[in-house]
Amino acid sequence: MTSNPAQGSALSGIRILDLTRILAGPWATQIMADLGAEVIKVERPDGGDDTRSWGPPNVTDDSGKDRGSAYFHSTNRGKKSVVIDIAHPEGQRALRALAKSSDVVIENFKVGGLAKYGLDYESLQQVKPDLVYCSITGFGQTGPYADRAGYDFLIQAMGGLMSVTGQRDGTSGAEPMKVGVALTDILTGLYAVIGILAALRHRDATGEGQHIDMALLDVQVATLANQAMNYLATGKSPTRLGNSHPSIVPYQAFEARDGHVILAIGNDGQFARFCKVAGMPGLAEDPRFATNPERVRNRGALIAILQGVMSGRTMDDWIARLNAASVPVGPINDVERVFEDPQVKSRGLRTAPIDSEGAMLQGVASPLKLSRTPAIPPKAAPDLGADTLSVLTDLLDKGEFDINELQAAGAVVLKGNQQ
Known part of the structure; x- marks a missing residue:
């Protein structure tokens, strides 16, 4: 050496x-x-x-x-x-x-x-x-x-x-x-x-x-990761979905009253907690949306409902309420806001x-x-x-x-x- x-x-x-x-x-x-x-x-x-x-x-x-x-x-x-x-x-x-x-x-x-x-x-x-x-x-x-x-x-x-x-x-x-x-x-x-x-x-x-x-x-x-395996499993090339995820719903950007937030719900428990915070607890029991595979199949109907709800509150309101309920959510920061973020500073x-x-x-x-x-x-x-x-x-x-x-x-x- x-x-x-x-x-x-x-x-x-x-x-x-x-x-x-x-x-x-x-x-x-x-x-x-x-x-x-x-x-x-x-x-x-x-x-x-x-x-x-x-x-x-x-x-x-x-x-x-x-x-x-x-x-x-x-x-x-x-x-x-x-x-x-x-x-x-x-x-x-x-x-x-x-x-x-x-x-x-x-x-x-x-x-x-x-x-x-x-x-x-x-x-x-x-x-x-x-x-x-x-x-x-x-x-x-x-x-x-x-x-x-x-x-x-x-x-x-x-x-x-x-x-x-x-x-x-x-x-x-x-x-x-x-x-x-x-x-x-x-x-x-x-x-x-x-x-x-x-x-x-x-x-x-x-x-x-x-x-x-x-x-x-x-x-x-x-590093195509899951997208490569999605093709190998189905024989179909994945397509562009904007900010949506091909296998998880809801997992995308939503427009709040004063800007956009990211909602990253990875399991059914998180979705149920989100629905409770959003004032729609029954949505988590709807057969179309109760499980992630069903939410993926019924993506269009669910996203239309959620976008209408998300636009009713401010970014900060959603972030505070959902974080308190352990639902993954966050703002879309520009780089200036990144370096001002308290976690990044810490x-x-x-x-x-x-x-x-x-x-x-x-x-x-x-x-x-x-x-x-x-x-x-x-x-x-x-x-x-x-x-x-x-x-x-x-x-x-x-x-x-x-x-x-x-x-x-x-x-x-x-x-x-x-x-």
Whole structure:
């Protein structure tokens, strides 16, 4: 195991060489950084990770200094930034040395894209047999689409998610819709972490490394969950239902007197309690609505009745009454209201991470709460090349590498010298 200053954290002692950019890969490495792994993010000299320029909006620190795009900060906290030219032979040599001293390499280049640099799994396995190497692509390392570029929006469409997201056909605004965040990328990042942790467990038990092949399309199909099984069970493709649920009723948005609330009734007992609060206890005894399967079959009739009732009270009135009766209900918050929610505040999800120079920024906390090995205190995403000198000084063999020569050759760029 390699050394790491985050002693006592779950992944203390794990070093990750991060050759990813945009979202799926950086999301995976951010999670592992939260858990104490040392993540060395390798960025190109001409601007670094693409998302550094994906603004506005940009983040400012407590002194008012612009620290780059909010998008970049959303997925790169807790990492070290090293600028190395992957196309330069000396840059490749330095990267191979960094890989040899790392536990994990993670990359999201096109299939075969790193082989010409000697940075693919087969090449690095020769210098470090116990290396865990994770590749993230749109379609995987094999199959007829392997050479295609894959993006979240495209995969949400091809993987079926958009076919079940959006208003039902025949209603206003009906069309397939993407999710409001790049969910396939996020889910792929999560699965990549699971795969990496499993491979590290295997390495610790056997001394063997391995290659992890993660594909956005695979993840999207796998996470269709009940919708996929609904098709496999019936042979019928699920359709868009707006905010309704295909298998649970009532489980959707309703319009109250002054806005919308979500009613998420998951069992017959909750439905009976709802009917009592709504002043219609007999509705729960109606054979058409007494059980969830009957409510699904008679969805149209029930929703028409409930919408008429729900519109008679305010959002706050419904939320107070139904929560008191243990009926799941809640408002549809915009993001401002999310961060003002007392539960969100209590859980500490809004943070003020500090960067390597002591400046304070705004940020979002890790949701992982481990009693023995909690996530480390949040550290802000790094400036481009902020750690090039320190990482190379610490990890490269001084007998084999001269950092000044690497810089003069253009193989690496120290902070302040980026193009």
